[in-house]
Amino acid sequence: MMKRNLIGLLLFSIWGTLHSQQYTGPIIDMHIHAYNQELGGMMFGMDHPNPLKNELYKGVKTPEAQKMETLKKMDEHNIVLALTSNGQLWKNDDPERILVSGRNMPLEQLRSMAENGELTAIGELNPFYRGVTADDASLRPLFDLAEEMNIPIGFHIMPGGPPSGLYHLGMNEIRVRNANPKQLEEVLVEHPNLKIYVMHGGWPYLEDMKAMLYVHPQLYLDVAAIDWVLPKAEFHNFIKGLVDAGFGKRIMFGTDQMMWPETIDIAIDAINSADFLTLEQKEDIFYDNAAEFLGLSASLIAKHKKL
Numbered sequence: 004m005m006k007r008n009l010i011g012l013l014l015f016s017i018w019g020t021l022h023s024q025q026y027t028g029p030i031i032d033m034h035i036h037a038y039n040q041e042l043g044g045m046m047f048g049m050d051h052p053n054p055l056k057n058e059l060y061k062g063v064k065t066p067e068a069q070k071m072e073t074l075k076k077m078d079e080h081n082i083v084l085a086l087t088s089n090g091q092l093w094k095n096d097d098p099e100r101i102l103v104s105g106r107n108m109p110l111e112q113l114r115s116m117a118e119n120g121e122l123t124a125i126g127e128l129n130p131f132y133r134g135v136t137a138d139d140a141s142l143r144p145l146f147d148l149a150e151e152m153n154i155p156i157g158f159h160i161m162p163g164g165p166p167s168g169l170y171h172l173g174m175n176e177i178r179v180r181n182a183n184p185k186q187l188e189e190v191l192v193e194h195p196n197l198k199i200y201v202m203h204g205g206w207p208y209l210e211d212m213k214a215m216l217y218v219h220p221q222l223y224l225d226v227a228a229i230d231w232v233l234p235k236a237e238f239h240n241f242i243k244g245l246v247d248a249g250f251g252k253r254i255m256f257g258t259d260q261m262m263w264p265e266t267i268d269i270a271i272d273a274i275n276s277a278d279f280l281t282l283e284q285k286e287d288i289f290y291d292n293a294a295e296f297l298g299l300s301a302s303l304i305a306k307h308k309k310l
């Protein structure tokens with residue numbers, strides 16, 4: 004009897020080692036949004052239905068709640084850095100953790116923020132919602148500036164918006180034909196020193212994304228939103244395809260938390276529950292790849308990892 008228990012215990016621990024190792028170290032979230040009343044507008048208090056999973060996410064009602072509940076989730080999950088669109092709104096509340104990603108401001112303001120060390124990235128850029136793709140000439144000055152200042156760009160590529168946003172939310176410039184990651188190719192060729200990451204991973208264009216990563220070594224991606232909006236099996240298929248193709252070092256974690264704090268829990272679980280990832284691969288996605296992309300100092304990494 005004793006022997007059987009021991010064998011059971013042994014098998015259980017081997018299974019645990021091989022399959023469901025949970026990553027509990029520090030996390031970098033490459034894709035968060037801060038809002039004030041004006042920027043968040045009608046999204047405050049809006050619950051988010053997810054027809055792909057038959058779930059509903061509860062919306063926060065005020066800018067203060069959005070900030071406090073998001074920071075609380077970050078504490079809970081050991082999110083040590085958060086690259087935040089309009090992060091200037093939260094910077095003073097949590098200066099060590101919040102990294103500012105600038106958007107929707109004049110070029111000269113972005114330049115002066117970059118010069119003053121107040122800007123970690125430019126993004127989220129989402130001209131997609133206006134029916135404009137990355138290779139449009141109107142965006143060139145932003146890419147030029149980012150390359151010149153050595154500031155990364157986060158570029159939204161996804162066929163959305165929320166599922167069916169075109170119809171239910173009147174996002175009427177959304178077109179699937181503008182959602183392929185290949186739209187970045189000429190930008191990358193023209194800006195060989197530009198650091199850029201595809202927000203939302205280029206889903207569902209797995210094969211095109213592999214081709215882009217293969218040809219363009221400076222291209223990274225985040226898995227924000229697809230890690231909570233997609234059914235887990237589809238999300239896992241997508242990242243498994245990228246990892247199997249050898250691109251596990253270019254995938255960065257992100258949530259795209261906007262108004263729905265519980266999506267942070269779902270996003271983290273989506274990576275942690277991926278049985279095909281080793282603990283090291285999870286660490287790459289949750290922290291190491293972003294640390295490399297952002298060029299974090301060895302001392303800051305050691306501090307985060309408590310080395």
Ligand SMILES: [Zn+2]
Pocket residue numbers: 127129159160161202203259
């Ligand atoms: Zn986006």
